[in-house]
Amino acid sequence: MTLSITPHAATIHPAIRLPRLIAHRGLSARAPENTLSAVRAAQAAHCRWVELDVQLLGDGTPVIWHDATVKRCSDGRARLADLDLPRARRLDVGGWFGDEFRGERIATLSEMLALVDALGLGLNLELKVNRGRSAAALVEEAVPAALDALPPERLIVSSFNDEALACARDQAPAARLALGVLFEGIPDGWRQRCEALDAFSVHADWTRLSRRGAMSISEAGYPLICYTANDPAAFSHQWAWGVASVISDDPARFAGHLPAGE
Template sequence: MPHPDLPRLIAHRGLSARAPENTLAAVRAAHDAGIDWVELDVQRLGDGTAVIWHDRDVARCSNGRGRLATLDIAAARRLDAGAWFAPAFAGERMATLEEMLALLVELGMGVNLELKVNRGHDPAALAEAAVPAVMEALPFERRLVSSFDERALRVSRALAGPERLALGALFDRVPRDWQARAEAVQAVSVHANWKPLKAERAKAIKAAGFALLCYTANDPDAFAPRWEWGVDAVISDDPTRFDTAS
Protein backbone atom coordinates (compact mmCIF):
# COMPACT_ATOMS: atom_id res chain seq x y z
CA MET A 1 0.00 0.00 0.00
CA PRO A 2 1.26 3.50 -0.73
CA HIS A 3 2.40 5.67 2.16
CA PRO A 4 2.22 9.46 2.45
CA ASP A 5 5.48 11.40 2.63
CA LEU A 6 5.78 11.37 6.40
CA PRO A 7 8.32 13.70 7.99
CA ARG A 8 10.41 12.84 11.03
CA LEU A 9 8.82 15.62 13.12
CA ILE A 10 5.12 16.49 13.46
CA ALA A 11 3.71 19.32 15.56
CA HIS A 12 1.09 18.08 18.03
CA ARG A 13 -2.15 20.08 17.67
CA GLY A 14 -0.01 22.60 15.82
CA LEU A 15 2.96 24.04 17.65
CA SER A 16 1.04 23.77 20.90
CA ALA A 17 4.01 24.62 23.11
CA ARG A 18 4.00 28.12 21.61
CA ALA A 19 0.41 28.80 20.58
CA PRO A 20 -3.10 27.66 21.59
CA GLU A 21 -3.61 24.07 20.47
CA ASN A 22 -5.61 23.16 17.37
CA THR A 23 -5.87 26.78 16.21
CA LEU A 24 -4.89 28.50 13.00
CA ALA A 25 -2.29 30.36 15.06
CA ALA A 26 -0.71 27.08 16.19
CA VAL A 27 -0.42 25.87 12.62
CA ARG A 28 1.12 29.15 11.50
CA ALA A 29 3.58 28.89 14.39
CA ALA A 30 4.58 25.40 13.27
CA HIS A 31 5.13 26.62 9.74
CA ASP A 32 7.19 29.58 10.95
CA ALA A 33 9.33 27.17 12.99
CA GLY A 34 10.10 25.08 9.90
CA ILE A 35 7.77 22.16 10.69
CA ASP A 36 6.06 20.78 7.60
CA TRP A 37 3.36 18.60 9.19
CA VAL A 38 0.87 19.06 12.01
CA GLU A 39 -1.34 16.66 13.93
CA LEU A 40 -4.85 18.03 14.48
CA ASP A 41 -8.13 16.79 15.99
CA VAL A 42 -11.45 17.08 14.21
CA GLN A 43 -14.94 16.80 15.72
CA ARG A 44 -18.48 17.90 14.87
CA LEU A 45 -20.55 20.56 16.56
CA GLY A 46 -24.21 19.98 17.32
CA ASP A 47 -25.17 21.49 13.97
CA GLY A 48 -22.80 19.12 12.13
CA THR A 49 -20.03 21.63 11.42
CA ALA A 50 -16.62 19.95 11.45
CA VAL A 51 -14.22 21.86 13.70
CA ILE A 52 -10.64 21.49 14.90
CA TRP A 53 -10.91 20.68 18.61
CA HIS A 54 -9.74 18.01 21.02
CA ASP A 55 -11.94 17.99 24.12
CA ARG A 56 -15.56 16.96 24.47
CA ASP A 57 -16.29 20.42 25.91
CA VAL A 58 -14.85 23.90 25.53
CA ALA A 59 -13.91 24.72 29.14
CA ARG A 60 -10.18 23.98 29.02
CA CYS A 61 -9.31 25.84 25.83
CA SER A 62 -11.75 28.74 25.66
CA ASN A 63 -13.55 31.31 27.78
CA GLY A 64 -16.81 29.36 27.54
CA ARG A 65 -18.56 26.32 28.97
CA GLY A 66 -20.55 23.49 27.48
CA ARG A 67 -20.16 20.43 25.28
CA LEU A 68 -19.43 20.64 21.58
CA ALA A 69 -22.59 18.67 20.91
CA THR A 70 -24.69 21.55 22.27
CA LEU A 71 -23.03 24.27 20.18
CA ASP A 72 -23.72 25.53 16.69
CA ILE A 73 -21.17 27.40 14.64
CA ALA A 74 -22.55 30.81 15.64
CA ALA A 75 -22.06 30.00 19.33
CA ALA A 76 -18.62 28.54 18.67
CA ARG A 77 -17.59 31.73 16.86
CA ARG A 78 -18.29 33.75 19.98
CA LEU A 79 -15.73 31.82 22.03
CA ASP A 80 -12.23 33.12 22.60
CA ALA A 81 -9.97 30.11 22.01
CA GLY A 82 -6.69 31.93 22.50
CA ALA A 83 -6.63 34.10 25.62
CA TRP A 84 -6.41 31.07 27.94
CA PHE A 85 -2.97 30.37 26.47
CA ALA A 86 -1.55 33.89 26.47
CA PRO A 87 -2.87 37.47 26.10
CA ALA A 88 -1.18 37.74 22.70
CA PHE A 89 -3.65 35.18 21.34
CA ALA A 90 -6.82 36.84 22.65
CA GLY A 91 -9.53 36.72 20.03
CA GLU A 92 -8.34 33.51 18.37
CA ARG A 93 -11.40 31.54 17.27
CA MET A 94 -12.25 27.88 16.99
CA ALA A 95 -11.29 26.86 13.47
CA THR A 96 -13.61 24.99 11.19
CA LEU A 97 -12.14 22.09 9.24
CA GLU A 98 -12.73 24.09 6.06
CA GLU A 99 -10.71 27.04 7.38
CA MET A 100 -7.91 24.81 8.60
CA LEU A 101 -7.62 22.94 5.32
CA ALA A 102 -7.48 26.23 3.43
CA LEU A 103 -4.57 27.33 5.64
CA LEU A 104 -2.73 24.04 5.15
CA VAL A 105 -3.12 24.41 1.39
CA GLU A 106 -1.88 28.00 1.56
CA LEU A 107 1.19 27.01 3.58
CA GLY A 108 1.89 23.80 1.66
CA MET A 109 1.76 21.71 4.84
CA GLY A 110 0.77 18.13 5.56
CA VAL A 111 -1.62 16.89 8.24
CA ASN A 112 -2.22 13.88 10.41
CA LEU A 113 -5.94 14.45 11.01
CA GLU A 114 -7.27 12.53 14.00
CA LEU A 115 -10.96 11.69 13.99
CA LYS A 116 -11.64 12.47 17.65
CA VAL A 117 -14.68 10.48 18.72
CA ASN A 118 -15.61 11.66 22.19
CA ARG A 119 -18.43 10.10 24.19
CA GLY A 120 -21.85 10.62 22.65
CA HIS A 121 -20.55 11.47 19.17
CA ASP A 122 -21.22 9.49 16.00
CA PRO A 123 -17.98 8.14 14.48
CA ALA A 124 -19.58 7.45 11.11
CA ALA A 125 -20.96 10.97 10.79
CA LEU A 126 -17.58 12.41 11.72
CA ALA A 127 -15.74 10.33 9.13
CA GLU A 128 -18.29 11.25 6.48
CA ALA A 129 -17.87 14.94 7.29
CA ALA A 130 -14.09 15.02 7.52
CA VAL A 131 -12.62 12.47 5.14
CA PRO A 132 -14.00 13.74 1.81
CA ALA A 133 -13.02 17.29 2.77
CA VAL A 134 -9.40 16.47 3.54
CA MET A 135 -9.14 14.26 0.46
CA GLU A 136 -10.38 17.05 -1.74
CA ALA A 137 -8.12 19.69 -0.21
CA LEU A 138 -4.76 17.92 0.07
CA PRO A 139 -2.84 15.49 -2.12
CA PHE A 140 -2.33 11.92 -0.94
CA GLU A 141 1.29 12.48 0.04
CA ARG A 142 0.38 15.28 2.47
CA ARG A 143 -2.47 13.68 4.43
CA LEU A 144 -2.99 10.89 6.91
CA VAL A 145 -6.26 10.19 8.76
CA SER A 146 -6.04 8.41 12.11
CA SER A 147 -8.30 7.46 15.01
CA PHE A 148 -8.59 5.39 18.17
CA ASP A 149 -12.14 4.57 17.09
CA GLU A 150 -12.34 1.47 14.92
CA ARG A 151 -15.73 2.34 13.48
CA ALA A 152 -14.45 5.73 12.36
CA LEU A 153 -11.56 3.97 10.62
CA ARG A 154 -13.85 1.41 8.99
CA VAL A 155 -16.12 4.11 7.62
CA SER A 156 -13.12 6.09 6.43
CA ARG A 157 -11.84 3.05 4.58
CA ALA A 158 -15.27 2.48 3.02
CA LEU A 159 -15.13 6.03 1.70
CA ALA A 160 -11.86 5.42 -0.14
CA GLY A 161 -9.48 2.59 -0.90
CA PRO A 162 -5.87 2.50 0.35
CA GLU A 163 -4.53 3.93 -2.89
CA ARG A 164 -6.53 7.12 -2.24
CA LEU A 165 -6.54 7.39 1.56
CA ALA A 166 -3.82 6.54 4.08
CA LEU A 167 -5.11 5.52 7.51
CA GLY A 168 -3.37 5.26 10.86
CA ALA A 169 -4.46 3.02 13.74
CA LEU A 170 -4.08 4.85 17.06
CA PHE A 171 -3.33 3.04 20.31
CA ASP A 172 -2.31 3.99 23.83
CA ARG A 173 -0.67 0.72 24.81
CA VAL A 174 -0.31 -1.21 21.56
CA PRO A 175 -2.37 -4.39 22.13
CA ARG A 176 -1.43 -7.94 21.22
CA ASP A 177 -3.92 -7.94 18.35
CA TRP A 178 -2.63 -4.66 16.92
CA GLN A 179 -1.77 -6.17 13.55
CA ALA A 180 -5.20 -7.71 12.96
CA ARG A 181 -6.87 -4.44 13.92
CA ALA A 182 -4.61 -2.38 11.68
CA GLU A 183 -4.96 -4.77 8.75
CA ALA A 184 -8.76 -4.83 9.12
CA VAL A 185 -8.87 -1.20 7.96
CA GLN A 186 -5.83 -1.48 5.65
CA ALA A 187 -3.92 1.02 7.77
CA VAL A 188 -0.46 2.10 6.66
CA SER A 189 0.69 3.29 10.07
CA VAL A 190 0.48 2.51 13.76
CA HIS A 191 0.47 5.43 16.20
CA ALA A 192 1.60 4.61 19.72
CA ASN A 193 2.02 6.38 23.04
CA TRP A 194 5.80 6.51 23.25
CA LYS A 195 6.12 5.88 26.98
CA PRO A 196 4.70 2.33 27.25
CA LEU A 197 6.02 1.25 23.84
CA LYS A 198 8.56 -1.58 24.03
CA ALA A 199 11.37 -2.31 21.59
CA GLU A 200 10.02 -5.75 20.69
CA ARG A 201 6.60 -4.37 19.75
CA ALA A 202 8.09 -1.45 17.82
CA LYS A 203 10.32 -3.76 15.80
CA ALA A 204 7.37 -6.08 15.08
CA ILE A 205 5.35 -3.16 13.73
CA LYS A 206 8.19 -2.18 11.43
CA ALA A 207 8.81 -5.77 10.33
CA ALA A 208 5.17 -6.04 9.30
CA GLY A 209 5.58 -3.08 6.96
CA PHE A 210 3.80 -0.35 8.91
CA ALA A 211 5.04 3.15 9.53
CA LEU A 212 5.44 3.83 13.26
CA LEU A 213 4.52 7.20 14.75
CA CYS A 214 4.95 7.99 18.44
CA TYR A 215 3.06 10.60 20.45
CA THR A 216 3.41 12.89 22.47
CA ALA A 217 7.14 13.11 23.12
CA ASN A 218 8.67 16.32 24.44
CA ASP A 219 11.95 15.05 25.89
CA PRO A 220 14.44 14.34 23.10
CA ASP A 221 16.95 12.61 25.38
CA ALA A 222 14.39 10.25 26.90
CA PHE A 223 12.94 9.50 23.48
CA ALA A 224 16.28 8.92 21.74
CA PRO A 225 16.41 5.09 22.04
CA ARG A 226 13.11 4.80 20.15
CA TRP A 227 14.72 6.01 16.94
CA GLU A 228 16.87 2.90 17.00
CA TRP A 229 13.72 0.78 17.20
CA GLY A 230 12.65 2.09 13.77
CA VAL A 231 10.28 4.90 14.73
CA ASP A 232 9.46 6.93 11.63
CA ALA A 233 8.05 10.09 13.18
CA VAL A 234 7.57 11.77 16.53
CA ILE A 235 4.53 13.89 17.34
CA SER A 236 5.57 16.60 19.78
CA ASP A 237 4.20 19.76 21.35
CA ASP A 238 7.51 21.36 20.33
CA PRO A 239 9.23 19.26 17.67
CA THR A 240 11.92 21.91 17.18
CA ARG A 241 13.50 20.55 20.37
CA PHE A 242 14.33 17.39 18.42
CA ASP A 243 16.25 19.12 15.64
CA THR A 244 19.69 18.54 17.13
CA ALA A 245 18.80 15.34 19.00
CA SER A 246 17.23 13.16 16.32
Protein backbone atom coordinates in the same frame (compact mmCIF):
# COMPACT_ATOMS: atom_id res chain seq x y z
CA MET B 1 15.32 14.53 6.72
CA THR B 2 12.20 12.81 5.42
CA LEU B 3 11.59 9.11 5.16
CA SER B 4 10.24 7.50 2.02
CA ILE B 5 8.12 4.65 3.35
CA THR B 6 7.14 1.50 1.48
CA PRO B 7 4.84 -0.32 3.92
CA HIS B 8 3.60 -3.93 3.71
CA ALA B 9 3.97 -4.71 0.04
CA ALA B 10 0.54 -6.31 -0.42
CA THR B 11 -1.18 -2.91 -0.30
CA ILE B 12 -0.59 0.20 -2.40
CA HIS B 13 -0.52 3.40 -0.33
CA PRO B 14 0.02 7.07 -1.14
CA ALA B 15 3.68 8.04 -1.57
CA ILE B 16 3.94 9.75 1.80
CA ARG B 17 7.31 11.16 2.85
CA LEU B 18 7.14 11.42 6.60
CA PRO B 19 9.30 13.94 8.40
CA ARG B 20 11.00 12.87 11.59
CA LEU B 21 8.98 15.44 13.56
CA ILE B 22 5.30 16.40 13.43
CA ALA B 23 3.84 19.37 15.33
CA HIS B 24 1.17 18.25 17.83
CA ARG B 25 -2.12 20.15 17.48
CA GLY B 26 -0.09 22.68 15.53
CA LEU B 27 2.87 24.16 17.38
CA SER B 28 1.02 23.83 20.68
CA ALA B 29 4.02 24.77 22.83
CA ARG B 30 4.03 28.22 21.21
CA ALA B 31 0.39 28.91 20.32
CA PRO B 32 -3.07 27.75 21.44
CA GLU B 33 -3.60 24.17 20.34
CA ASN B 34 -5.67 23.23 17.29
CA THR B 35 -5.93 26.84 16.09
CA LEU B 36 -5.04 28.58 12.86
CA SER B 37 -2.35 30.43 14.81
CA ALA B 38 -0.81 27.16 15.95
CA VAL B 39 -0.56 25.92 12.38
CA ARG B 40 0.95 29.18 11.17
CA ALA B 41 3.45 28.95 14.02
CA ALA B 42 4.35 25.40 13.02
CA GLN B 43 5.04 26.46 9.45
CA ALA B 44 7.09 29.45 10.64
CA ALA B 45 9.17 27.05 12.76
CA HIS B 46 9.86 24.94 9.64
CA CYS B 47 7.61 22.03 10.64
CA ARG B 48 6.48 20.17 7.54
CA TRP B 49 3.55 18.25 9.04
CA VAL B 50 0.98 19.02 11.73
CA GLU B 51 -1.33 16.79 13.74
CA LEU B 52 -4.83 18.13 14.43
CA ASP B 53 -8.10 16.85 15.93
CA VAL B 54 -11.52 17.09 14.29
CA GLN B 55 -14.98 16.56 15.73
CA LEU B 56 -18.51 17.85 15.21
CA LEU B 57 -20.44 20.66 16.82
CA GLY B 58 -24.03 19.94 17.76
CA ASP B 59 -25.21 21.34 14.42
CA GLY B 60 -22.91 18.96 12.52
CA THR B 61 -20.19 21.46 11.63
CA PRO B 62 -16.74 19.84 11.74
CA VAL B 63 -14.29 21.90 13.80
CA ILE B 64 -10.69 21.52 14.91
CA TRP B 65 -10.96 20.66 18.59
CA HIS B 66 -9.80 17.95 20.99
CA ASP B 67 -11.93 17.92 24.14
CA ALA B 68 -15.58 17.02 24.56
CA THR B 69 -16.08 20.43 26.21
CA VAL B 70 -14.73 23.93 25.60
CA LYS B 71 -13.79 24.60 29.22
CA ARG B 72 -10.03 23.93 29.04
CA CYS B 73 -9.20 25.92 25.92
CA SER B 74 -11.70 28.79 25.75
CA ASP B 75 -13.50 31.39 27.83
CA GLY B 76 -16.71 29.33 27.78
CA ARG B 77 -18.21 26.33 29.53
CA ALA B 78 -20.23 24.01 27.30
CA ARG B 79 -20.18 20.63 25.65
CA LEU B 80 -19.19 20.78 22.02
CA ALA B 81 -22.30 18.72 21.28
CA ASP B 82 -24.47 21.55 22.64
CA LEU B 83 -22.99 24.29 20.46
CA ASP B 84 -23.89 25.44 16.99
CA LEU B 85 -21.40 27.36 14.87
CA PRO B 86 -22.59 30.89 15.76
CA ARG B 87 -22.28 30.13 19.49
CA ALA B 88 -18.94 28.42 19.03
CA ARG B 89 -17.64 31.42 17.06
CA ARG B 90 -18.33 33.72 20.01
CA LEU B 91 -15.80 31.84 22.13
CA ASP B 92 -12.30 33.21 22.60
CA VAL B 93 -10.06 30.16 22.13
CA GLY B 94 -6.72 31.97 22.35
CA GLY B 95 -6.73 34.21 25.41
CA TRP B 96 -6.25 31.30 27.82
CA PHE B 97 -2.83 30.71 26.21
CA GLY B 98 -1.60 34.30 26.02
CA ASP B 99 -2.75 37.86 25.49
CA GLU B 100 -1.28 37.95 21.99
CA PHE B 101 -3.78 35.27 20.96
CA ARG B 102 -6.84 36.91 22.50
CA GLY B 103 -9.73 36.93 20.05
CA GLU B 104 -8.72 33.69 18.29
CA ARG B 105 -11.83 31.83 17.12
CA ILE B 106 -12.49 28.13 16.79
CA ALA B 107 -11.42 26.91 13.36
CA THR B 108 -13.79 25.03 11.13
CA LEU B 109 -12.35 22.08 9.27
CA SER B 110 -12.77 23.86 5.95
CA GLU B 111 -10.80 26.89 7.17
CA MET B 112 -8.04 24.70 8.53
CA LEU B 113 -7.78 22.57 5.42
CA ALA B 114 -7.48 25.70 3.29
CA LEU B 115 -4.66 26.97 5.51
CA VAL B 116 -2.80 23.66 5.61
CA ASP B 117 -2.98 23.45 1.84
CA ALA B 118 -1.90 27.05 1.32
CA LEU B 119 1.12 26.52 3.58
CA GLY B 120 2.06 23.29 1.79
CA LEU B 121 1.95 21.23 4.98
CA GLY B 122 1.16 17.58 5.53
CA LEU B 123 -1.69 16.76 7.89
CA ASN B 124 -2.33 13.94 10.33
CA LEU B 125 -6.04 14.46 10.99
CA GLU B 126 -7.28 12.58 14.03
CA LEU B 127 -10.96 11.66 14.06
CA LYS B 128 -11.88 12.43 17.67
CA VAL B 129 -14.97 10.43 18.63
CA ASN B 130 -15.87 11.52 22.14
CA ARG B 131 -18.41 9.62 24.22
CA GLY B 132 -21.93 9.68 22.83
CA ARG B 133 -20.92 11.07 19.44
CA SER B 134 -21.41 9.37 16.07
CA ALA B 135 -18.29 8.07 14.39
CA ALA B 136 -20.10 7.67 11.08
CA ALA B 137 -21.42 11.24 11.10
CA LEU B 138 -17.95 12.61 11.83
CA VAL B 139 -16.39 10.63 9.00
CA GLU B 140 -19.11 11.70 6.56
CA GLU B 141 -18.40 15.37 7.25
CA ALA B 142 -14.63 15.27 7.68
CA VAL B 143 -13.04 12.70 5.42
CA PRO B 144 -14.45 13.71 2.00
CA ALA B 145 -13.54 17.32 2.78
CA ALA B 146 -9.96 16.34 3.64
CA LEU B 147 -9.68 14.19 0.52
CA ASP B 148 -10.88 17.08 -1.64
CA ALA B 149 -8.53 19.61 -0.03
CA LEU B 150 -5.20 17.77 0.16
CA PRO B 151 -3.25 15.44 -2.11
CA PRO B 152 -2.97 11.86 -0.83
CA GLU B 153 0.75 12.18 -0.10
CA ARG B 154 0.06 14.99 2.41
CA LEU B 155 -2.75 13.38 4.42
CA ILE B 156 -3.07 10.69 7.08
CA VAL B 157 -6.42 10.16 8.79
CA SER B 158 -6.05 8.49 12.18
CA SER B 159 -8.21 7.44 15.11
CA PHE B 160 -8.45 5.23 18.17
CA ASN B 161 -11.99 4.40 17.08
CA ASP B 162 -12.31 1.33 14.86
CA GLU B 163 -15.76 2.32 13.58
CA ALA B 164 -14.43 5.70 12.46
CA LEU B 165 -11.50 4.07 10.68
CA ALA B 166 -13.75 1.50 8.99
CA CYS B 167 -16.10 4.25 7.81
CA ALA B 168 -13.12 6.25 6.57
CA ARG B 169 -11.87 3.26 4.59
CA ASP B 170 -15.32 3.03 2.98
CA GLN B 171 -14.77 6.58 1.72
CA ALA B 172 -11.62 5.76 -0.24
CA PRO B 173 -9.27 2.87 -1.00
CA ALA B 174 -5.81 2.57 0.50
CA ALA B 175 -4.19 4.01 -2.63
CA ARG B 176 -6.14 7.25 -2.10
CA LEU B 177 -6.35 7.50 1.69
CA ALA B 178 -3.68 6.63 4.26
CA LEU B 179 -5.16 5.49 7.57
CA GLY B 180 -3.30 5.52 10.87
CA VAL B 181 -4.39 3.24 13.72
CA LEU B 182 -3.93 4.81 17.15
CA PHE B 183 -2.95 2.68 20.13
CA GLU B 184 -1.85 3.37 23.67
CA GLY B 185 -0.03 0.14 24.47
CA ILE B 186 0.51 -2.11 21.45
CA PRO B 187 -1.93 -5.07 21.84
CA ASP B 188 -1.29 -8.61 20.65
CA GLY B 189 -3.81 -8.23 17.82
CA TRP B 190 -2.46 -4.95 16.45
CA ARG B 191 -1.52 -6.38 13.06
CA GLN B 192 -4.93 -7.97 12.42
CA ARG B 193 -6.61 -4.62 13.11
CA CYS B 194 -4.26 -2.83 10.72
CA GLU B 195 -4.66 -5.44 7.98
CA ALA B 196 -8.45 -5.33 8.22
CA LEU B 197 -8.33 -1.59 7.56
CA ASP B 198 -5.57 -1.61 4.94
CA ALA B 199 -3.86 0.79 7.34
CA PHE B 200 -0.79 2.79 6.39
CA SER B 201 0.71 3.59 9.80
CA VAL B 202 0.65 2.70 13.49
CA HIS B 203 0.55 5.51 16.07
CA ALA B 204 1.62 4.68 19.62
CA ASP B 205 2.12 6.33 23.01
CA TRP B 206 5.91 6.48 23.32
CA THR B 207 5.75 6.04 27.11
CA ARG B 208 4.03 2.66 26.71
CA LEU B 209 6.11 1.39 23.84
CA SER B 210 8.42 -1.61 24.19
CA ARG B 211 11.34 -2.47 21.95
CA ARG B 212 9.66 -5.73 20.99
CA GLY B 213 6.39 -4.04 20.06
CA ALA B 214 8.11 -1.29 18.10
CA MET B 215 10.31 -3.70 16.20
CA SER B 216 7.35 -5.90 15.27
CA ILE B 217 5.65 -2.89 13.70
CA SER B 218 8.65 -1.67 11.76
CA GLU B 219 9.56 -5.17 10.62
CA ALA B 220 6.01 -5.59 9.29
CA GLY B 221 6.56 -2.48 7.15
CA TYR B 222 4.25 -0.08 8.96
CA PRO B 223 5.60 3.40 9.68
CA LEU B 224 5.58 3.83 13.47
CA ILE B 225 4.57 7.31 14.63
CA CYS B 226 4.99 8.03 18.35
CA TYR B 227 2.99 10.57 20.35
CA THR B 228 3.43 12.91 22.29
CA ALA B 229 7.16 13.12 23.03
CA ASN B 230 8.55 16.32 24.55
CA ASP B 231 11.65 14.94 26.26
CA PRO B 232 14.11 14.24 23.43
CA ALA B 233 16.81 12.81 25.70
CA ALA B 234 14.42 10.30 27.26
CA PHE B 235 13.05 9.37 23.85
CA SER B 236 16.38 9.10 22.04
CA HIS B 237 16.92 5.33 22.44
CA GLN B 238 13.58 4.62 20.75
CA TRP B 239 14.80 5.85 17.36
CA ALA B 240 16.79 2.61 17.14
CA TRP B 241 13.54 0.66 17.48
CA GLY B 242 12.46 1.72 14.00
CA VAL B 243 10.37 4.79 14.86
CA ALA B 244 9.58 6.76 11.71
CA SER B 245 8.24 10.00 13.22
CA VAL B 246 7.58 11.70 16.53
CA ILE B 247 4.61 13.95 17.27
CA SER B 248 5.71 16.70 19.66
CA ASP B 249 4.32 19.89 21.16
CA ASP B 250 7.69 21.53 20.46
CA PRO B 251 9.64 19.77 17.70
CA ALA B 252 12.51 22.27 17.95
CA ARG B 253 13.52 20.62 21.22
CA PHE B 254 14.66 17.59 19.22
CA ALA B 255 17.50 19.51 17.56
CA GLY B 256 20.60 17.46 18.24
CA HIS B 257 18.55 14.46 19.37
CA LEU B 258 17.72 12.84 16.04
CA PRO B 259 19.31 9.61 14.80
CA ALA B 260 22.99 9.86 13.94
CA GLY B 261 23.66 11.66 10.69
CA GLU B 262 20.34 13.54 10.55
